[in-house]
Amino acid sequence: MWRRTTWLPPLFSSSKRSLVSQIQGAYGLRIWRTMSSEIQKPEEDGTFPRGITPFITFVLGGPGSGKGTQCARIVENFGFTHLSAGDLLSAMILNTIKDGKIVPSEVTVKLIQKAIESSESHKFLIDGFPRTEENRLTYERIIGAEPNIVLFFDCPPEEMVKRVLNRRQGRVDDNANTVKERLKIFRALSLPVVNYYAKKGKLYKIDGTGTEDEIFERVRPIFAA
Numbered sequence: 317m318w319r320r321t322t323w324l325p326p327l328f329s330s331s332k333r334s335l336v337s338q339i340q341g342a343y344g345l346r347i348w349r350t351m352s353s354e355i356q357k358p359e360e361d362g363t364f365p366r367g368i369t370p371f372i373t374f375v376l377g378g379p380g381s382g383k384g385t386q387c388a389r390i391v392e393n394f395g396f397t398h399l400s401a402g403d404l405l406s407a408m409i410l411n412t413i414k415d416g417k418i419v420p421s422e423v424t425v426k427l428i429q430k431a432i433e434s435s436e437s438h439k440f441l442i443d444g445f446p447r448t449e450e451n452r453l454t455y456e457r458i459i460g461a462e463p464n465i466v467l468f469f470d471c472p473p474e475e476m477v478k479r480v481l482n483r484r485q486g487r488v489d490d491n492a493n494t495v496k497e498r499l500k501i502f503r504a505l506s507l508p509v510v511n512y513y514a515k516k517g518k519l520y521k522i523d524g525t526g527t528e529d530e531i532f533e534r535v536r537p538i539f540a541a
């Protein structure tokens with residue numbers, strides 16, 4: 317089962333509100349650029365007028381922890397739009413990725429912002445971002461909001477390395493040297509981001525070991541009504 321790592325914020329604790337009602341509640345929050353003060357409703361066909369606050373889920377975890385795999389399941393079952401920061405960046409910053417380093421925050425945030433704004437969707441999985449506290453702060457500064465929730469796939473390093481080296485998707489960063497560097501960066505720079513969201517009561521820490529199905533059964537209750 318999934319478990320929260322810290323205390324629950326009022327949004328979650330008062331009446332065990334389902335995530336679905338929280339997602340609906342997010343429409344009215346005036347934190348996404350400039351909007352009307354009215355609470356706006358989705359159109360009958362389920363699309364949302366531009367300017368509505370999207371429901372944002374950050375998806376964190378080390379390289380090979382299963383972020384992309386579980387995002388695909390969440391998309392299939394709960395209709396989110398999946399934005400992988402790594403995929404958005406990969407065409408642009410090949411050398412940085414090859415070294416396992418982090419791309420400058422403004423570049424990533426602006427790509428994410430553009431992808432959200434040009435989408436008709438109202439709920440997003442932002443996979444693999446933020447990877448540093450500086451990433452997080454830049455997102456908050458440019459977007460003017462925090463994510464609604466954060467998933468963290470917790471996986472032992474030896475399992476992550478095994479998965480990455482078996483991934484065989486032709487990625488320039490899936491090799492023993494780069495993965496070592498990425499794990500170092502994950503521990504030093506990304507875990508503080510995970511801890512930040514744990515302290516804020518926004519983190520869902522998910523055991524990332526076992527089969528893909530077993531892991532998704534830990535994810536499902538987070539999004540199910």
Ligand SMILES: Nc1ncnc2c1ncn2[C@@H]1O[C@H](COP(=O)(O)OP(=O)(O)O)[C@@H](O)[C@H]1O
Nearest residue numbers: 379380381382383384385479482483526527528
């Ligand atoms: N539960 C699992 N058990 C074994 N292999 C897995 C599991 N989940 C994902 N994989 C495989 O491990 C590799 C890394 O998964 P991926 O979803 O790309 O992770 P991430 O996006 O966190 O780097 C992929 O080849 C994927 O098919």
Ligand SMILES: O=c1ccn([C@@H]2O[C@H](COP(=O)(O)OP(=O)(O)O)[C@@H](O)[C@H]2O)c(=O)[nH]1
Nearest residue numbers: 379380401402412413416417418419444445
């Ligand atoms: O916010 C981000 C996300 C990704 N990356 C770069 O893109 C690579 C691949 O990221 P991805 O999320 O695709 O890797 P995964 O963790 O899924 O293996 C990372 O190692 C970084 O070099 C980055 O610089 N900033």
Ligand SMILES: [Mg+2]
Nearest residue numbers: 383384402444
């Ligand atoms: Mg990935």
